[in-house]
Structure formats: structure tokens, C-alpha cells
Amino acid sequence: MYSDVFDVSDAMKKIVKIAAGFALCCASLGIGIQAFADAPALVVKSSDGERSFTASELLGRPDNKRVNLTGTVSGDIYRHEVEYRAVPVLALLGNHPEAHFDTVEVQATDGFVSEIPLTLVQRGAKNGAIAWLAVEDPAHPWPALPKETASAGPFYLIWQFPERSGVSREQWPYKVARISLAESPDHRWPQLAVPAAFAGDAGVKRGHDVFVVQCIACHKMNGGGAGNVGPDLGQPMNVTQYFKDAGLRALIRDPHKVRTWPEQRMIGFGPSVIPDADIEALLKYLHAMASAKQ
Ligand code: HEC
Numbered sequence: 001m002y003s004d005v006f007d008v009s010d011a012m013k014k015i016v017k018i019a020a021g022f023a024l025c026c027a028s029l030g031i032g033i034q035a036f037a038d039a040p041a042l043v044v045k046s047s048d049g050e051r052s053f054t055a056s057e058l059l060g061r062p063d064n065k066r067v068n069l070t071g072t073v074s075g076d077i078y079r080h081e082v083e084y085r086a087v088p089v090l091a092l093l094g095n096h097p098e099a100h101f102d103t104v105e106v107q108a109t110d111g112f113v114s115e116i117p118l119t120l121v122q123r124g125a126k127n128g129a130i131a132w133l134a135v136e137d138p139a140h141p142w143p144a145l146p147k148e149t150a151s152a153g154p155f156y157l158i159w160q161f162p163e164r165s166g167v168s169r170e171q172w173p174y175k176v177a178r179i180s181l182a183e184s185p186d187h188r189w190p191q192l193a194v195p196a197a198f199a200g201d202a203g204v205k206r207g208h209d210v211f212v213v214q215c216i217a218c219h220k221m222n223g224g225g226a227g228n229v230g231p232d233l234g235q236p237m238n239v240t241q242y243f244k245d246a247g248l249r250a251l252i253r254d255p256h257k258v259r260t261w262p263e264q265r266m267i268g269f270g271p272s273v274i275p276d277a278d279i280e281a282l283l284k285y286l287h288a289m290a291s292a293k294q
């Protein structure tokens with residue numbers, strides 16, 4: 001036990017030395033650490049391979065447009081007060097996605113990972129909602145996010161006419177660092193899929209679909225998923241084993257009505273985002289996942 005502690009502190013000393021060496025080396029080369037912070041890159045993994053873009057590269061593209069969001073239904077964190085400069089997400093993804101890629105995985109720097117169906121993005125070309133990657137111009141930064149010092153930048157996935165395709169709030173990831181074409185969540189994480197014993201249960205299936213749209217960006221299920229903002233809802237213990245259904249319903253609608261503390265982060269889902277019937281389906285899915293584990 002003691003030796004573990006010493007190993008850790010030795011490792012820490014090494015890290016400190018390396019960091020100090022790095023800072024010295026940067027100083028001697030005349031590179032400010034700031035220079036790295038000024039050029040955050042967006043990584044895009046598409047049918048054209050993996051590429052990295054800086055904000056100025058994206059702002060210099062000919063397909064860059066000014067986008068003003070309108071309408072009453074929107075997930076825009078800035079409530080239409082920001083005029084965005086943005087590039088079409090479809091153009092970033094390349095023209096010929098391989099058939100087994102049916103998902104656009106969008107990773108944020110804070111652990112939020114949205115799994116967006118590729119068809120939802122593709123419908124933008126057929127009169128559906130249009131997905132844009134808004135790029136923060138370092139010369140004209142966006143406002144800070146509510147309760148934060150940082151903005152939604154440097155990259156923010158926004159939707160024009162979201163009501164046309166029923167785009168949901170969790171499909172507006174901000175602080176984006178990486179966009180990848182990927183296989184479906186169920187394919188990558190079979191433990192998320194509806195268990196065989198519930199294959200004929202439409203409610204469980206519906207609950208699974210709600211989970212993948214609304215919850216998976218932050219919560220894993222039995223280890224499946226890429227998000228890291230909140231706890232895994234299936235393991236070690238499934239939430240239905242320590243929350244009653246009434247408590248879960250209340251928490252999903254508004255976590256502050258169940259318990260509060262200063263660092264609390266989850267935002268509730270009102271009936272316009274998840275209707276009552278979908279909450280019941282979600283509970284059925286959570287229960288099914290508990291019994292599937294036994
Ligand atoms: C934006 C991220 C985010 C999304 C989306 C989200 N949650 Fe959460 N959730 C959290 C965080 C973070 C916590 C930990 C408590 C806190 O900070 O609010 C949490 C806590 C919980 C808890 C309590 C778990 C425990 O053991 O205390 C439950 C249950 C839960 N979420 C269910 C859901 C469900 C169901 C959905 C989808 C409808 C969902 N959450 C969507 C971030 C999120």
C-alpha cells in the first residue's frame with residue numbers, strides 16, 4: 001500500500017519534470033503555450049479518412065455560410081442571439097460513406113458524445129433539418145455559456161429547421177473536438193441492444209431508442225456508449241435497483257425536484273422533449289437491462 005503511494009508520487013514528480021521541460025523548451029523556441037491553445041483542431045473521420053482542421057481553415061472554406069437560426073423549436077444554447085459562421089456537416093463527411101456507417105458520432109471536449117443517425121444529417125439534402133458545424137471566429141468569440149467562463153466553441157453542431165426532422169436537444173453538441181462516421185451504437189456495443197427475452201416488446205424497443213437519442217451522450221449502459229459526463233445507468237448496479245420508478249420519472253423530468261447540490265449537472269427533460277409515453281418506455285428499457293444482466 002505504502003509503496004503504491006510512493007510510486008504514484010514518483011510518477012507525479014516525473015510528470016512535473018516533463019511538463020517543466022516542455023515549458024522550457026517552448027520558451028526557448030519562442031513558442032507561447034498560448035499558440036497551441038489558439039488553434040484547437042477539429043478531427044473529422046469520414047469516408048475520405050481522418051483529417052484535422054483549424055477554425056481558420058474551416059472559416060476559409062468556400063462552403064462557409066452565415067447561419068441565423070429562426071423558428072420557435074430549437075436546441076440553440078444561445079437562443080438565436082448569435083449569428084453563426086458554419087460549414088455543412090454533410091460536406092465534411094465526404095460523399096460516399098461506406099454502407100456499414102450509419103451513425104455520426106460527435107465528441108465534445110467535456111465527455112459528451114452524441115450518436116446522431118446519418119440519415120438525420122442526410123435528410124438535410126431532402127428538405128429536412130440541415131446540420132451545420134458552426135465555427136467560432138477567434139476574432140469574434142461567442143458569449144460564455146450559462147454558468148461557465150468558456151463559450152460553446154470552438155465548434156458547435158447546430159441545426160437549421162430542426163422541427164422538420166424532429167431533432168432533439170442532445171443532438172446539438174457544443175465544444176466539439178471530433179466528428180466520426182461510425183457503425184450504429186448497438187453494433188459497437190451489443191450490451192446496449194434490447195435483450196433477446198424482450199425482442200417482441202415494442203415498449204422496451206422504444207425505450208432503447210429514446211435512451212440512444214437522449215441519454216447515451218452522457219450515460220453508458222452496462223459499459224456500452226462513449227459518453228462520460230454522468231454515471232453508467234446499468235452497472236455496477238442498474239438504476240432501477242436503487243431508484244423507485246416514481247423517483248426515476250421525477251429525476252428524468254427535473255433532477256432538482258429529487259435532490260440538489262452545487263455541482264449538479266444533469267438538466268431535466270420536459271414533456272416536449274420526452275413525452276410521458278416515452279418516459280414509460282425508457283423505464284421499461286432500464287428494467288429490461290437490469291433483468292438481462294441476471
Ligand atoms: C448532458 C448530460 C446528461 C444527459 C443527456 C443525461 N444525464 Fe442523467 N446524469 C447526468 C449527470 C452528470 C448525472 C450525475 C448527477 C448530476 O451531476 O446531475 C446524472 C445522473 C442521472 C441519474 C442518477 C444516477 C445515480 O446513480 O445517481 C439518472 C437515473 C439519470 N441521470 C438518468 C438519465 C436518463 C434516463 C437520461 C436520458 C433521458 C439522462 N440521464 C440524460 C448527465 C446527463
